[in-house]
Every structure is written in C-alpha cells, then in structure tokens.
Amino acid sequence: xxxxxxxxxxxxxxxxxxxxxxxxxxxxxxxxxxxxxxxxxxxxxxxxxxxxxxxxxxxxxxxxxxxxxxxxxxxxxxxxxxxxxxxxxxxxxxxxxxxxxxxxxxxxxxxxxxxxxxxxxxxxxxxxxxxxxxxxxxxxxxxxxxxxxxxxxxxxxxxxxxxxxxxxxxxxxxxxxxxxxxxxxxxxxxxxxxxxxxxxxxxxxxxxxxxxxxxxxxxxxxxxxxxxxxxxxxxxxxxxxxxxxxxxxxxxxxxxxx
Numbered sequence: 001x002x003x004x005x006x007x008x009x010x011x012x013x014x015x016x017x018x019x020x021x022x023x024x025x026x027x028x029x030x031x032x033x034x035x036x037x038x039x040x041x042x043x044x045x046x047x048x049x050x051x052x053x054x055x056x057x058x059x060x061x062x063x064x065x066x067x068x069x070x071x072x073x074x075x076x077x078x079x080x081x082x083x084x085x086x087x088x089x090x091x092x093x094x095x096x097x098x099x100x101x102x103x104x105x106x107x108x109x110x111x112x113x114x115x116x117x118x119x120x121x122x123x124x125x126x127x128x129x130x131x132x133x134x135x136x137x138x139x140x141x142x143x144x145x146x147x148x149x150x151x152x153x154x155x156x157x158x159x160x161x162x163x164x165x166x167x168x169x170x171x172x173x174x175x176x177x178x179x180x181x182x183x184x185x186x187x188x189x190x191x192x193x194x195x196x197x198x199x200x201x202x203x204x205x206x207x208x209x210x211x212x213x214x215x216x217x218x219x220x221x222x223x224x225x226x227x228x229x230x231x232x233x234x235x236x237x238x239x240x241x242x243x244x245x246x247x248x249x250x251x252x253x254x255x256x257x258x
Contacts, residue, residue: 085210115159180218
C-alpha cells in the first residue's frame with residue numbers, strides 16, 4: 001500500500017516535551033501586532049524604471065543565502081566530549097542526550113522558549129520525504145505576522161502548536177528549525193539566540209540519545225523569541241556531531257547537507 005506523506009512524517013499525536021533554554025522570560029507582553037496595508041494606486045510596479053516594487057506581504061523574511069563567513073557544513077567552534085552511554089538512563093545519571101550543547105555558550109541571548117515535534121509544522125513549506133531519500137536536509141524559516149498562524153498545520157502536535165498559537169507577534173517572533181531524515185527520537189535544540197545587524201542567529205544542537213526509535217521522519221523545533229529592533233533575516237547553526245555543524249538561513253527553503 002502506498003504510504004502518504006503524513007503517514008511517513010507521523011505528525012498526529014506525537015510530540016516531544018517543550019524545552020526551555022538560556023535566559024527565559026516568564027512574562028508574556030500583551031501588545032497587539034499591527035500592520036499597514038499598501039495603498040493601491042492602480043499603477044503597475046515596473047512601469048517606471050526608478051520605481052521600487054512594494055514588498056510581497058506573503059514573502060517569508062530571510063536573507064536567502066548564508067552569510068559569507070559561514071559554510072554549509074563546518075566544525076563546532078568549541079570542545080565536545082562524548083560521554084559513554086552506560087546502563088542508566090539520563091534521569092538516573094546516564095548520558096545527557098544534549099551533550100553536544102554542553103560546552104556551547106548560552107550568552108548573550110534574547111529571551112526565548114522552545115517546543116519540538118516530529119514532522120513538519122507548516123502546510124505550505126518544509127521538508128518532503130521523497131522515494132529514495134537518503135541524505136540529510138535542513139529547513140529554516142521565520143513566522144513574524146499574525147497571518148502566519150494560518151500556515152500552521154492543525155495537526156501540529158503538542159507544545160509546538162500551542163507555542164505558535166499563543167505568540168504575540170507584536171513583541172515576539174517564531175523561528176522554525178526542521179531537520180531530516182532519521183529517528184524521531186532525535187530533535188533540534190536551541191541554546192542561544194543572538195541579535196545580528198539584520199535579525200537573529202540561533203545556535204543549538206541535535207539531541208543524541210543512547211536509545212533511538214527506528215522510524216524515518218523529520219523533526220521540527222519552534223523557538224519563540226523577543227523581537228529585536230530589526231528582523232529581516234535569521235541564521236541557524238546546529239551542531240549534529242562532535243566534528244560537524246550545519247548552517248542554514250531563513251528564506252533558502254529546504255537545503256541538502258553534503
């Protein structure tokens with residue numbers, strides 16, 4: 001029987017407990033988000049060679065390409081020690097599944113909260129599992145407007161859907177980080193969110209538990225953060241191994257990891 005995409009991604013009813021990292025803000029501002037509509041003058045952009053077309057309100061914010069000082073794959077800029085699994089689970093003193101983040105600096109950082117689920121979250125963007133898919137993929141995007149809630153899949157599981165639904169886009173934005181493909185027991189985790197000249201740069205890692213499930217899926221982390229003064233771009237650097245880090249930018253769309 002042919003598998004549907006939703007069967008493969010396993011969105012329904014599966015979530016990882018919401019995680020918090022870095023410096024969290026327990027208060028949620030209540031200011032309303034506002035938008036200014038573009039006036040319709042009846043003129044077609046492009047008639048005047050000096051005319052600048054209005055921004056597309058449906059366009060996803062992002063710089064479309066990585067900053068010049070980042071490679072798609074590089075090495076983590078900090079030391080990583082790989083602990084033995086041992087026989088005890090983490091809660092009983094065994095290996096921390098987030099050990100790849102252990103020596104990563106947590107500051108400076110905007111205040112943020114995060115939640116994770118298996119599969120994609122948006123109905124119109126994200127990773128698609130094609131027949132014969134074997135390589136790793138990365139997808140990064142920003143949710144910055146009230147209207148972005150309409151793009152969220154109604155079946156987005158657990159804390160991710162709630163986190164987005166409860167976001168005040170007047171004071172906060174949401175960064176989505178999706179990685180594929182492999183076990184759903186592995187997930188992206190963000191440890192800090194720094195401000196840049198044009199937006200934010202998030203730093204985090206993949207979890208690496210000793211015991212993993214045998215499913216094949218993507219996994220998405222939603223990070224709600226305080227909006228900086230300028231937010232037109234976002235970059236994510238995700239450590240996935242002791243000597244490997246992936247870098248991606250919002251606006252690139254799904255990218256293959258070489």
